[in-house]
Amino acid sequence: MDDVLKEWTAAVKADLGIDIEVDRALLLALAGDAAHGVARPAAPLTTFLVGYAAGRAGGGPEAVVAAARQAGELAARWAGETEHGPGVGAV
Numbered sequence: 001m002d003d004v005l006k007e008w009t010a011a012v013k014a015d016l017g018i019d020i021e022v023d024r025a026l027l028l029a030l031a032g033d034a035a036h037g038v039a040r041p042a043a044p045l046t047t048f049l050v051g052y053a054a055g056r057a058g059g060g061p062e063a064v065v066a067a068a069r070q071a072g073e074l075a076a077r078w079a080g081e082t083e084h085g086p087g088v089g090a091v
Contacts, residue, residue, distance in 0.1 A: 023068075027068060050071050
């Protein structure tokens with residue numbers, strides 16, 4: 001699967017004209033945290049918002065890491081603070 005994700009990432013970057021190194025492990029872990037700690041549909045929304053926040057912060061790998069860490073911390077807090085526990089509202 002890693003080869004498929006590597007090829008897909010390269011194809012999307014080329015098609016969108018994006019030249020940035022992507023930490024797939026970081027973003028996939030964030031998506032997992034959002035999916036399991038909030039709700040499954042939160043995964044793509046969270047990764048999109050992280051990308052948008054990173055772009056607004058000037059872009060680059062460091063901005064992505066910072067936004068991903070911040071969103072990951074929020075997902076962990078959310079899961080810990082929800083009345084019904086992680087995965088509530090999962091689809």
